[in-house]
Amino acid sequence: MNGFQFLESLINYERRALDYGGQVFDPGKITRALADAGKIPLPYRIVHIAGTKGKGSTAAYCAELLRLSGHNIGLYTSPHLVRLNERIAADGVPIADTVFENLIDKYKEMIVRYELTYFEALTFLACVYFAEAGCGWVVLETGMGGRLDATNFCTPAVSVITPISYDHTKYLGSTLTEIAREKAGIIKPGVPAVVSPQPEEAFAAIEEAARANNSTLFPVDRIAEYTVLERSPGGSVSDIRLNIGDTAVSIERLAVRQTGDVYVTNFLTALASVIAAGVIPDETAIRSAAAISIPGRMERIGGFVLDVAHNDISFEALFDALGTYYGLAKYDLHIGILADKEIERVAEIVVKHRASFRNVTVFDFETGSVRKSGGGELFPLLKEIPGVRYNPSPEGIVFEGGAVQVMTGSFYGYPYMKRLALAREGRS
Structure with a gap:
């Protein structure tokens, strides 16, 4: 051993x-x-x-x-x-x-x-x-x-x-x-x-x-403030101010590479x-x-965006950034999430933003443990989204052209997401 x-x-x-x-x-x-x-x-x-x-x-x-x-x-x-x-x-x-x-x-x-x-x-x-x-x-x-x-x-x-x-x-x-x-x-x-x-x-x-x-x-909301001047898929540019103890920091046009x-x-x-x-x-x-880039957080691979959002406020932040930073009116959403997450709360956020999705796919994936993926539990909660689909594995996902493909839902699903994105973009 x-x-x-x-x-x-x-x-x-x-x-x-x-x-x-x-x-x-x-x-x-x-x-x-x-x-x-x-x-x-x-x-x-x-x-x-x-x-x-x-x-x-x-x-x-x-x-x-x-x-x-x-x-x-x-x-x-x-x-x-x-x-x-x-x-x-x-x-x-x-x-x-x-x-x-x-x-x-x-x-x-x-x-x-x-x-x-x-x-x-x-x-x-x-x-x-x-x-x-x-x-x-x-x-x-x-x-x-x-x-x-x-x-x-x-x-x-x-x-x-x-x-x-x-x-x-x-x-x-x-x-x-x-x-x-x-x-x-x-x-x-x-x-x-x-x-x-x-x-x-x-x-x-x-x-x-x-x-x-x-x-x-x-x-932080009492000792710091910022004004976002620019938003784009490449991140944000903001004026920031921070006062903590005897230290004051003020920086104009700070570029944060992460989107959101x-x-x-x-x-x-x-x-x-x-x-x-x-x-x-x-x-x-x-x-x-x-200016650092953090993998798995609004990670861009060609026409794919990969994000490990796995709770309600993470999904809310993801959808907000896709609109305000990427300017996307419509995109394809693919969700793989663990069954022990707050699936009903996540479902509420997804349904709330349904007008932003061209297609929605929920998928399951192997976890190698007793903690199972929860696609089967999430899927019926999204039935009011027209055309929502379920796949028992990531390999069965159909990626249609003409829209950004957003894959999200779990740290544990990330390896599947990245492998599929790289293969689709011809980088595997």
Whole structure:
């Protein structure tokens, strides 16, 4: 059994039913394992990010702002798009297979001794790797929640909470207040917290957690503003202003490469976060960081747009960007989503925007786990959309010419989406 096979043999709640609770999840296991490995105290400072939407892009922006400010950076994100190595990157480069395998082999016995799950083991290995790679800063993205997440072993330089919406309600709670309380569990005593614009009830829960922890709260919609001057498929150009503590940033005509106003907000959240953590990027770093491209988020491949939107507000943001940035009056929509997502809420958003679709296809895909795709559940909820079709696999999708093909719905469906897009565009 090689290292990767060993990891796959661990209990993996990304692929099986979850028993969520403090008796199952203990972030303290990571602290104890890292201490046993001689990595406590950690030789780096941490930016810790939780939320429902925008965690990945905010994390990527934070890492790039820190890197361009002269620091060696570790970035830990999940899930991956294509390869597991993507989750653990130092200075923008995913961990190499040989290094990863050697790391797993070195700490295999410790992983077994501490009974770490798949995600806990990855978190532990990432933190060890970043220490050995000489990282001065690490950006940690939570997995599903916050309070009981494996990444919540740390006391960060700043806690960051991106927009809260309905997702994983079976485990995190059925209301935005309950979900926000779980996410706000990453807020630590005396540590500043930056929070993206939120629904009122979610913000109230986050504010309560900050107050209980004597944490200075920086709501992005109160400390920052922007005016979008130009929108196009190549991104946006905006004037931005940010005031946080004693630091004021004002930049004219900032080009954010990602398409969608949400990415301007996510970038401002990241900028506020690194400043709150004590790093003040110069204008060159800010402009360069805003120009990065993030795979799987409004990713353009010829006549295809690929996006990993998988909850209601993500779909709303996707449809908004397709109209305001691409200027599309009509396009073909292809959705593959996991069955354990908030399918009814997603369906409401899709039906709401039905006038924008020329054709709609819902498809299922193999997940390789007990977590199944939910095309069969989503399809009947879209019956009022004329001509909506269902395919039991991505390979059965018919792509008609004359319109942009939008494929979306899941991180886990992304490999199928990309393979089909590349094949259709003759790049496979």
